[in-house]
Every structure is written in C-alpha cells, then in structure tokens.
Amino acid sequence: MPPAEKHEYQAEVNRLMDLIVHSLYSNKEVFLRELVSNASDALDKLRYLSVTDPDLLKDGPELDIRIQTDKDNGVITITDSGIGMTKQELVESLGTIASSGTAKFLKALKESQEAGVDSNLIGQFGVGFYSAFLVSDKVAVSTKSPKSDKQYVWEGEADSSSYTIREETDPAKLIPRGTRLTLYLKRDDKGFAHPEKIQKLVKNYSQFVSFPIYTWQEKGYTKEVEVDEPVEAKKEGDDEPTTEVKKKTKTVVEKYWDWELTNETQPIWLRNPREVSTEDYNEFYKKTFNEYMDPLASSHFTTEGEVEFRSILYVPATKKEDITDRKTKNIRLYVKRVFISDDFDGELFPRYLSFVKGVVDSNDLPLNVSREILQESRIVRIMRKRLVRKAFDMILGISCSENRDDYERFWENYGKFLKLGCMEDKENHKRIAPLLRFFSSQSNEELISLDEYVENMKPEQKDIYYIAADSLSSAKHAPFLEKLNEKEYEVLFLVDPMDEVSVTNLSSYKDKRFVDISKEDLDLGDKNEEREKEIKQEYSQTCDWIKKHLGDKIARVDISNRLSSSPCVLVAAKFGWSANMERLMRAQSM
Ligand code: ADP
Ligand code: MG
Numbered sequence: 001m002p003p004a005e006k007h008e009y010q011a012e013v014n015r016l017m018d019l020i021v022h023s024l025y026s027n028k029e030v031f032l033r034e035l036v037s038n039a040s041d042a043l044d045k046l047r048y049l050s051v052t053d054p055d056l057l058k059d060g061p062e063l064d065i066r067i068q069t070d071k072d073n074g075v076i077t078i079t080d081s082g083i084g085m086t087k088q089e090l091v092e093s094l095g096t097i098a099s100s101g102t103a104k105f106l107k108a109l110k111e112s113q114e115a116g117v118d119s120n121l122i123g124q125f126g127v128g129f130y131s132a133f134l135v136s137d138k139v140a141v142s143t144k145s146p147k148s149d150k151q152y153v154w155e156g157e158a159d160s161s162s163y164t165i166r167e168e169t170d171p172a173k174l175i176p177r178g179t180r181l182t183l184y185l186k187r188d189d190k191g192f193a194h195p196e197k198i199q200k201l202v203k204n205y206s207q208f209v210s211f212p213i214y215t216w217q218e219k220g221y222t223k224e225v226e227v228d229e230p231v232e233a234k235k236e237g238d239d240e241p242t243t244e245v246k247k248k249t250k251t252v253v254e255k256y257w258d259w260e261l262t263n264e265t266q267p268i269w270l271r272n273p274r275e276v277s278t279e280d281y282n283e284f285y286k287k288t289f290n291e292y293m294d295p296l297a298s299s300h301f302t303t304e305g306e307v308e309f310r311s312i313l314y315v316p317a318t319k320k321e322d323i324t325d326r327k328t329k330n331i332r333l334y335v336k337r338v339f340i341s342d343d344f345d346g347e348l349f350p351r352y353l354s355f356v357k358g359v360v361d362s363n364d365l366p367l368n369v370s371r372e373i374l375q376e377s378r379i380v381r382i383m384r385k386r387l388v389r390k391a392f393d394m395i396l397g398i399s400c401s402e403n404r405d406d407y408e409r410f411w412e413n414y415g416k417f418l419k420l421g422c423m424e425d426k427e428n429h430k431r432i433a434p435l436l437r438f439f440s441s442q443s444n445e446e447l448i449s450l451d452e453y454v455e456n457m458k459p460e461q462k463d464i465y466y467i468a469a470d471s472l473s474s475a476k477h478a479p480f481l482e483k484l485n486e487k488e489y490e491v492l493f494l495v496d497p498m499d500e501v502s503v504t505n506l507s508s509y510k511d512k513r514f515v516d517i518s519k520e521d522l523d524l525g526d527k528n529e530e531r532e533k534e535i536k537q538e539y540s541q542t543c544d545w546i547k548k549h550l551g552d553k554i555a556r557v558d559i560s561n562r563l564s565s566s567p568c569v570l571v572a573a574k575f576g577w578s579a580n581m582e583r584l585m586r587a588q589s590m
Pocket of ligand 1: 080
C-alpha cells in the first residue's frame with residue numbers, strides 16, 4: 001500500500017472543526033442532509049457535463065446515491081456515482097474553505113448559540129462536509145474522478161489538525177466513479193447506523209433530491225414450506241400412544257438484505273399542485289435555497305402554448321441586504337429536469353426582481369444552453385415575460401392578503417427594488433404602481449397605496465399631489481400644504497430618496513398625473529383671474545423691492561394664491577429640480 005501523505009488543515013477549518021466537534025450538540029442529524037446534498041451536487045455536475053461529453057458515463061450510466069449501515073460497528077457509508085474528486089480537488093475541497101464564508105459562519109454560529117439555535121446553520125455557509133464530524137470520530141472519503149485513473153482516500157479524525165491522503169489500491173474497495181464516504185460514528189451516535197433510522201432521516205431530509213437514494217434494508221418474504229411434524233396417536237387397543245411423522249405446511253419468513261428506494265425522485269415542480277402541500281413547497285424552498293424562514297408566498301405554475309415550462313417561484317421573508325448585488329443565484333434553471341445553471345444576470349428575470357427565488361424547468365431549450373443562447377433566445381424572452389407576470393401576481397397576492405403584516409414586511413424588505421423597477425422597467429409600470437406604498441398627509445404615519453389615495457380623492461380633484469422632503473416632520477410642516485389641507489386634498493409624502501424618482505418615472509396613475517405641490521405652477525382649480533390681476537398690480541412694487549434685495553439668490557418674486565396663513569414660500573421652477581432632487585444630487589456629487 002502506498003504511504004499516506006499527511007496534510008495540515010487551513011486554520012479556519014481547524015476552528016470550524018473544533019466548534020463542530022465540541023459545541024454543537026442539538027440537531028446532529030443534519031449531517032445526513034448535508035452529505036446527501038453534496039452527493040446530489042456531484043451527480044448534478046456529472047449529469048450536466050455528460051450532456052456534451054457522454055463518455056463521462058462510460059463507467060456506469062446509473063446516477064444514484066446508496067447508503068449502507070453497519071449497526072454492530074456503528075458505521076455508515078454513503079456512495080454516489082457522481083463527478084468524484086481528483087487528488088488536488090480533494091485537498092482544495094476538504095482541507096480549506098473560502099475564508100469569508102467561514103468568518104460569517106463563525107459569527108452567525110456565535111449569535112445563534114446565544115439565541116439557542118443549532119447546527120442548521122452549517123449548510124448555509126458552504127461548510128456542509130464538516131458536519132460529518134457532528135457524529136463521527138473518523139471520516140474516510142474514497143473518491144474517483146473521471147479525469148483521473150486513480151482513486152484516492154482522504155481520512156480525517158475529529159480531534160486532529162491534520163488529515164491524510166493516500167491512493168486506494170485494495171481492489172475490493174475500488175469504485176468505477178464517484179465518491180464513497182465512510183463515517184465511523186462516535187460512541188453515543190452509533191444509533192444513526194440503524195437501517196430504519198437512516199431510512200427515516202432520508203425520507204425526512206432528502207425528499208427533494210432528484211436522484212434515487214437507496215438504503216440497505218433487511219427484507220423478508222413469507223413462504224410455505226412442508227415440514228415433518230411428529231404427531232402422537234393412540235390407537236384402539238394400545239396402551240401407549242405411538243408417535244407418527246406427518247407432513248404439514250407451515251409459513252416461514254425468509255430474511256434477506258437488499259437496496260430499497262427510499263426517496264421520491266419526481267421533482268416537486270412536476271407534481272400536480274393540488275397534491276403538494278404548503279409545507280412541501282416551503283420545505284423545498286428552504287432546502288434548495290438554504291433559507292431558514294418560510295417564504296412569504298409561493299406560486300407553482302405551468303405554461304403551455306408557444307413555450308412550455310414549469311416553475312415554482314417564491315418571495316422570501318428574509319431581507320436582501322444589498323440592492324446592487326445582483327449575482328444572487330436566485331433562479332435555478334433546469335432543462336428536461338437536468339440542472340443547468342443558477343448563475344444569471346438578468347436573462348431570465350429582470351435584475352430589480354432578483355429577490356424572487358425559484359426553479360424553472362423547460363423542455364424547449366437545448367440541454368447545452370449557453371449564456372449567449374440565453375441572451376438571444378426568443379423562447380427565453382417569452383419565459384422571462386411570463387415569469388415576471390407571475391412574480392407580480394404573487395406579490396399582488398401578498399398585498400391583498402388579510403394579513404397586512406405580511407405586505408408590510410415585504411415592503412420593508414423589497415420596496416426599494418420595486419422603486420428601482422419604476423426606473424428600469426417601463427413596460428411593467430402598471431404592475432409595479434399598485435404595489436407601491438407612501439406616507440401621506442392624511443394617513444397618520446401609515447403607508448398607503450395609490451389605490452387608497454385615488455379612492456380618497458375629492459370629486460373635483462384631478463391630480464395626485466405629492467411633496468418630497470427629507471423627513472416626515474419636514475413634509476408635514478411644509479407651507480405648501482396649507483391650501484391643500486384646507487381643501488382636504490391628500491398629499492403623498494415622499495420621504496425616501498427613491499420615492500420621487502419613481503413617481504416622476506410613472507408620471508401618472510390611473511390617468512391621474514402626479515403633481516409636485518412645491519412647483520411654481522400648482523393649479524388647484526380655484527383661480528380667480530380678475531382678483532389675482534388686481535392684487536398683482538397692488539403688490540408689484542413690493543415684489544420688485546424683494547427681488548432687488550435678494551438679487552441672484554432667487555429667480556423671481558410672484559404673487560400667488562397658494563398659501564393660507566404663511567406670508568411667503570420658496571418654490572422650485574416648473575422645469576427645475578425640486579428641492580429634494582437638489583439635495584439628492586448634492587449628496588451624490590459629494
Ligand atoms: P459546499 O457543498 O457548499 O461546496 P461542502 O463543505 O459541503 O460545501 O463541500 C465542499 C466541497 O467538497 C464541495 O464543493 C465539493 O467540491 C466537494 N465535495 C463534497 N462532497 C463531494 C462528493 N460527494 N462528490 C464530489 N465532491 C464533493
Ligand atoms: Mg455541501
């Protein structure tokens with residue numbers, strides 16, 4: 001046997017292992033979900049590559065996962081026929097971790113421990129493999145990549161800062177392709193090596209894996225056998241009974257071991273929506289996108305006709321922090337159930353909707369679909385349109401739900417994205433506008449929709465009025481409001497820097513123009529021209545005097561009917577920037 005090479009773990013891996021081995025005690029069973037999901041990823045990679053390189057499957061066409069338990073010795077083996085790892089890939093994948101992820105993981109872990117949460121966090125940070133050490137003293141990974149003609153074994157122990165790699169030479173242990181993990185369970189965790197226990201965990205955690213998972217189970221069948229049975233019989237005249245042997249049939253159970261298919265492999269999006277529960281959708285979402293909160297809404301649909309595809313979309317409940325971060329892996333594209341990619345940049349979904357997550361499975365795209373094909377494909381354009389429409393329907397559904405909190409949560413998390421949509425997606429203005437929310441002069445610091453505004457308009461009122469300000473209190477105290485309050489016209493308070501930009505992009509809602517009440521030509525439909533003329537004449541000297549004294553600081557001094565109690569107000573020119581826009585521009589140029 002060739003000697004084993006000793007390797008040291010990267011420092012972060014050491015810290016991580018230490019935490020996993022010594023601090024995580026609850027919910028240890030997630031190790032199975034993590035390891036099965038790695039096996040499934042490895043199978044996905046192979047299946048995808050084999051589309052263009054069918055030779056990759058020459059060592060065996062089956063793509064599956066097999067889990068065997070040895071309860072007497074407390075050993076579990078998990079074997080997949082996936083892409084495997086070369087020696088170098090072993091070192092890179094199972095000895096180092098992207099350190100940014102680790103730092104985040106360690107921080108989240110610390111916080112969650114304070115809050116009493118558990119090992120569930122592991123998968124979220126791309127350190128799933130090490131969860132094997134939640135339950136194992138020792139782990140062996142024997143793996144064969146189609147790129148290499150050698151099979152290698154990685155071995156690590158729970159309390160060690162190093163691992164070893166050696167070549168596999170035992171012919172009995174060679175596998176044609178893929179990876180076999182052997183877990184030597186800790187004394188207290190040997191219970192996981194029971195076949196029924198593993199079966200239960202697989203059913204629980206891996207119901208959405210799209211490759212068959214087989215577990216090694218003891219089975220039995222009954223059969224009828226003929227047995228000789230001694231029967232005592234006492235014949236007439238005899239003193240003692242005599243024993244006779246008679247043939248009798250008996251039912252016996254024959255035991256044997258065999259692989260048993262343990263999961264349902266039909267992808268959830270292919271099932272009939274009527275047969276899928278909300279819990280199933282939520283579970284699938286959490287499993288697929290590494291989320292730990294149920295989504296706010298989901299939508300499962302099939303489109304037919306010109307382009308046929310199936311999809312499940314979700315609106316997450318968790319906040320997406322960075323609005324500019326668009327590389328989000330939010331949509332997973334499958335072609336004929338083969339996972340193709342989740343790395344898109346606006347091709348399938350506009351960027352401003354990148355918070356919507358989901359899966360899309362199409363039969364109409366080629367399996368070897370590339371970025372270029374995606375960008376130019378007419379099919380993709382149609383898909384995109386439909387997906388966007390469905391996403392808006394789903395969001396509208398949240399806004400119409402009984403539960404106002406849900407939409408508040410949505411708006412708080414994703415309002416910004418919809419405002420961005422007002423700028424980037426003219427075509428969908430009519431879908432975005434009803435979803436917007438604003439503060440207003442009559443809503444008592446609650447957000448209202450444009451529909452609510454329109455409903456509340458006075459019969460003679462033609463326009464939708466707004467004022468942009470840097471805070472609710474400065475909006476409330478703006479002198480421009482006086483006249484409108486007097487007439488009981490509601491005024492939208494645009495206090496978020498993006499509000500005004502979105503409203504000016506929309507320019508109208510339900511045929512009602514958005515009108516900035518701080519602009520000079522505000523017409524409230526109550527002009528008395530005769531009287532105005534008189535007053536203008538009377539005060540023309542006063543106006544000249546003020547203009548003379550303020551000079552270049554202002555453009556003009558005018559008589560106006562806009563105020564009711566304040567003596568004067570500064571207004572923006574009709575075609576100039578509003579005061580708020582000026583503030584914004586100033587902030588940007590700094
Ligand atoms: P993640 O799955 O998020 O990348 P893991 O810690 O679970 O993080 O796994 C680390 C890496 O190890 C994987 O990205 C993959 O490259 C490799 N790996 C783990 N398990 C397997 C497997 N069964 N087959 C092939 N590669 C694997
Ligand atoms: Mg993983």
